[in-house]
Amino acid sequence: xxxxxxxxxxxxxxxxxxxxxxxxxxxxxxxxxxxxxxxxxxxxxxxxxxxxxxxxxxxxxxxxxxxxxxxxxxxxxxxxxxxxxxxxxxxxxxxxxxxxxxxxxxxxxxxxxxxxxxxxxx
Numbered sequence: 001x002x003x004x005x006x007x008x009x010x011x012x013x014x015x016x017x018x019x020x021x022x023x024x025x026x027x028x029x030x031x032x033x034x035x036x037x038x039x040x041x042x043x044x045x046x047x048x049x050x051x052x053x054x055x056x057x058x059x060x061x062x063x064x065x066x067x068x069x070x071x072x073x074x075x076x077x078x079x080x081x082x083x084x085x086x087x088x089x090x091x092x093x094x095x096x097x098x099x100x101x102x103x104x105x106x107x108x109x110x111x112x113x114x115x116x117x118x119x120x121x122x
Contacts, residue, residue, distance in 0.1 A: 020086030021099060024111045029073045029081060032109055036071055036083075039105035043098065045069070055088070058098075064091040069098060080111070
């Protein structure tokens with residue numbers, strides 16, 4: 001399990017599912033948006049984009065209606081972005097499953113802190 005895709009931040013201390021998570025990336029925002037879009041569409045999501053915010057809505061309703069996921073890309077340093085992914089509506093367990101699938105697709109987009117350690121070791 002890579003540090004950048006640590007699924008542990010989807011849980012709180014009582015092991016209940018959280019409704020949001022975030023990760024960092026050194027990719028340009030347009031690439032992050034494209035990758036999220038590429039990952040969400042095959043999972044049955046309709047994607048609406050506005051600047052660096054995305055609204056993903058599952059076309060097929062789940063247990064608690066349509067799952068809506070909001071994502072926002074924020075610049076935290078000149079070449080570092082934080083991507084916030086949160087459930088806006090729907091079932092939290094469905095959100096967790098969605099995020100697991102999303103994180104598999106985004107593994108090349110997520111910045112891992114061990115990249116830094118590798119550079120210092122050389």
